[in-house]
Amino acid sequence: MLTASDENSAGDKSEADKGRATGRELRIRVAQEAEEVVKILPLGREFHEKSIYSDITFSEDKCRRLFTDAVSHPNRSAVLMAELHGRILGYAVSGSNFERLIG
DSSP states (O other): EEEEOOOOOOOOOOGTHHHHOOOOOOOOOOSEEEEHHHHHHHHHHHHHHTTTTTOOEEEEEEHHHHHHHHHHHTTEEEEEEEETEEEEEEEEETTSOOEEOOO
16 A cells, blocks of 8 residues: 655644645555445546546446456556545556556
8 A cells, every 4th residue: 555645744734734635544555356446436437427538428337347357457457546534536547458547
């Protein structure tokens, strides 16, 4: 698991920093279980609808298959998930023989 650095360990935050995540809150990790793809699907749909491909019908089945394939073959692909307080904020999927998806 990777975490963002906590730049102000003393706990004193400026007004500009209030409400921002610290390294202890924001996690970027590799998805380990195929079941975790369910957490990414809503973002996949949202990103698709805002992309240049929005005129193509979003396929939840295809998205689920792509994410599941990536998680199931860690020797050739990876799914990174950015989480804040357990909520998925974004993801990146990449690998050989795989469509690159960043959301």
